[in-house]
Amino acid sequence: MIGIYFSGTGNTKYCIDTFLKEYDGSSSSVSIEEPAAIEAMKENDFVVFAYPIYYSNLPKIIRDFIEEHKECFLGKKIFIMATMGLFSGDGTGCSARLLRKYGAEIIGGLHIKMPDCIGDVKTLKKSLEQNQQIVKEAKRKIKDAVGKLKKGKPTREGLGIIYHIAGLFGQRLWFYNKTKVYSDKLNIDKSKCIGCGLCGKICPMENLKVTNGKAESKGKCTMCYRCISNCPKQAITLLGKEVYEQCRLENYIDKSH
């Protein structure tokens, strides 16, 4: 088994690694950002495929990865995991439909609620205790799902027509175009930016570069919130106008369990 994932701010990586550790303790995960992901896909027949949900849909970077490497999915058995802040009708179904088209067999699906990574919208902010509780519950749910998978009765969250309707009418129809193209809406407050270059190093899209001492966006953003969560000057925003909290998963993980 291999884990293939995309994670903007760490939630999905945490979930897939927890899943793999619980499953057999030896399987590893590879980000789609690493060239090794393709080789790993080719060498493994059983894949856990994980990603965050954006607007009840696939992040553009995930959709492109599937389309660009469609031949890798032929004949694979895939268990899909989608992480989210609150709700996704068919988070796993969004990729399942595409992956089936390219010859994969979808053996199960799991939706995991995690802390919301959108740190520049105040209404989405939760307390430290709430986020710690969310992560604890996520861990419990993952363990439960692994148990079911091992017994040959995998969870099928997000798969099937009822979930499809919930995803479509619950949110996707109203936000349909949001993940269709890469975003050019990233804001960089040049008065705050110190030109450290960190955002450019960590961006999965190579969308940011420092010119004349200030970061600039090239308009090809997959909206992952990684730069926003890591800029030392909180100079970057996307959906909001001010950073209220930088997503720091390490603060929410209870290491005693």
Ligand SMILES: Cc1cc2nc3c(=O)[nH]c(=O)nc-3n(C[C@H](O)[C@H](O)[C@H](O)COP(=O)(O)O)c2cc1C
């Ligand atoms: C642009 C954007 C849109 C999002 N849309 C949704 C959504 O429709 N439903 C939801 O429950 N969570 C939504 N989220 C929250 C993320 O899915 C959630 O925080 C996820 O666990 C982040 O995973 P990561 O840390 O691996 O990137 C959205 C996040 C972003 C950045």
Ligand code: SF4
């Ligand atoms: S991480 Fe922040 S301060 Fe550093 S270059 Fe990027 S925007 Fe500027």
Ligand code: SF4
């Ligand atoms: S610019 Fe920031 S939010 Fe956009 S893809 Fe790059 S790291 Fe993610």
